[in-house]
Amino acid sequence: MSDAAPLSPTDATPVDYRLNPAFAARFVGLALVLTAILMFVATALVAVLDLPADVLVGLLVVSVAAVFVLGWRLRSRSYVLRCDRDGYRVGLVRGAGVTAARWTEVADATTASPRGIPCVVLRLQDGRTTTLPVQALAIDREQFVRELQRHLQRGQGLRPL
16 A cells, blocks of 8 residues: 555645565565575685684674665655655656656656556656556555546646546
């Protein structure tokens, strides 16, 4: 779910759409694999160079702490999309295109499925685009589209019928 409450026309607080927990788990899993590889290499170096074993313990503690911090940050601090009264900002999405724009710059919002991945595409008036994979968001696809439409309407000064 997002941290989104129902939008009101006077609400000026930003709304963050967080990373889907399944995607966050992939990143944490990758970090754990990298930690295991690091520990394997460090163990070999300690054995070959006759270093104290305390080096391994210290490295392990730092690595595990880093994995926990990564998990916490992905879960509670990082966002995929931040929407506020004036515009939006994209984070954590590589290849999104335009990563920040004002709502008044957005010409329209459409859906697309590049390589079979459902996405929302925000087309700007100058022809540039922002592409957001909706599977990466921790919110229902239909709810996200409705909320994004409300952000667009409010940001462009339109009132709902």
